[in-house]
Amino acid sequence: MWLGSVRQAPLPTNQTDYDWWALRPTPTIQLYCSSILSSSSSSFAISLSLFLSSLDPKLLLLASRSSSLLSSHLSSHLLVVASWDLGERGAGGRSKRRARSIKINMSNNKVLTLEEVSKHNTKDDCWLIIGGKVYNVTKFLEDHPGGDDVLLSSTAKDATDDFEDVGHSTTARAMMDEYYVGDIDATTIPTKVKYTPPKQPHYNQDKTPEFIIKILQFLVPLAILGLAVAVRIYTKSESA
Numbered sequence: 286m287w288l289g290s291v292r293q294a295p296l297p298t299n300q301t302d303y304d305w306w307a308l309r310p311t312p313t314i315q316l317y318c319s320s321i322l323s324s325s326s327s328s329f330a331i332s333l334s335l336f337l338s339s340l341d342p343k344l345l346l347l348a349s350r351s352s353s354l355l356s357s358h359l360s361s362h363l364l365v366v367a368s369w370d371l372g373e374r375g376a377g378g379r380s381k382r383r384a385r386s387i388k389i390n391m392s393n394n395k396v397l398t399l400e401e402v403s404k405h406n407t408k409d410d411c412w413l414i415i416g417g418k419v420y421n422v423t424k425f426l427e428d429h430p431g432g433d434d435v436l437l438s439s440t441a442k443d444a445t446d447d448f449e450d451v452g453h454s455t456t457a458r459a460m461m462d463e464y465y466v467g468d469i470d471a472t473t474i475p476t477k478v479k480y481t482p483p484k485q486p487h488y489n490q491d492k493t494p495e496f497i498i499k500i501l502q503f504l505v506p507l508a509i510l511g512l513a514v515a516v517r518i519y520t521k522s523e524s525a
């Protein structure tokens with residue numbers, strides 16, 4: 286089915302965002318969907334809207350790009366946030382609302398092989414594999430602060446190490462969702478061969494000759510001195 290699997294997602298943790306949509310004086314149930322549906326797939330947004338309306342005519346679908354609440358739920362997921370009036374009045378006369386969000390997995394997590402991804406290795410079509418995910422960075426090539434050539438040289442392989450070695454900021458990491466196209470089939474990536482240095486040839490570590498020379502350097506002068514003293518003593522006793 287085109288909607289994919291439906292999963293429960295936790296409520297937004299950002300309290301400001303929560304208040305923003307939960308207390309709005311809007312129809313009984315509101316639905317917000319993330320920006321994957323806006324612009325590029327507006328026809329899909331309309332189909333989804335009709336589908337949801339067929340479930341309950343009170344459902345209202347809002348495709349929004351601007352809400353900060355939605356911005357953290359982009360790419361492969363559609364976030365649907367619903368709130369409804371409990372019919373009670375809370376503090377300040379505001380109507381009490383209950384809220385809930387569900388996440389619909391839209392991606393069907395497309396799994397690509399290294400061979401497929403490797404075909405996208407040009408300036409006009411550039412895909413990268415980073416952290417088990419595949420990114421189409423073609424539109425980002427010109428804007429990449431590190432230059433397009435580094436991105437192009439990171440194609441057709443697992444570029445995770447290249448990416449991590451640069452120490453990309455959290456801003457850079459947050460940008461990646463925008464370019465996500467699927468997951469990589471890890472079995473198609475060759476395992477890294479651990480480099481083991483070749484065994485060094487066994488050199489003769491015997492230091493004996495060196496040691497003997499040092500001893501001799503010390504003993505020979507001593508022997509000469511001893512001989513000189515002996516000769517001197519001998520000649521003295523001869524003359525006496």
Ligand code: HEM
Nearest residue numbers: 420430431435439444447448451452453454456457460461
């Ligand atoms: C989707 C993938 C990528 C995104 C969104 C991205 C984004 C960015 C951003 C925003 C910066 C500015 C500095 C920062 O905020 O960290 C940056 C810098 C840089 N990136 Fe990437 N990048 C990606 C992949 C890569 C890859 C695969 C390489 C390969 C080596 C790379 C190499 C660099 C280099 C060399 C710099 C410049 C660092 C500097 O001058 O300090 N990037 N990138």
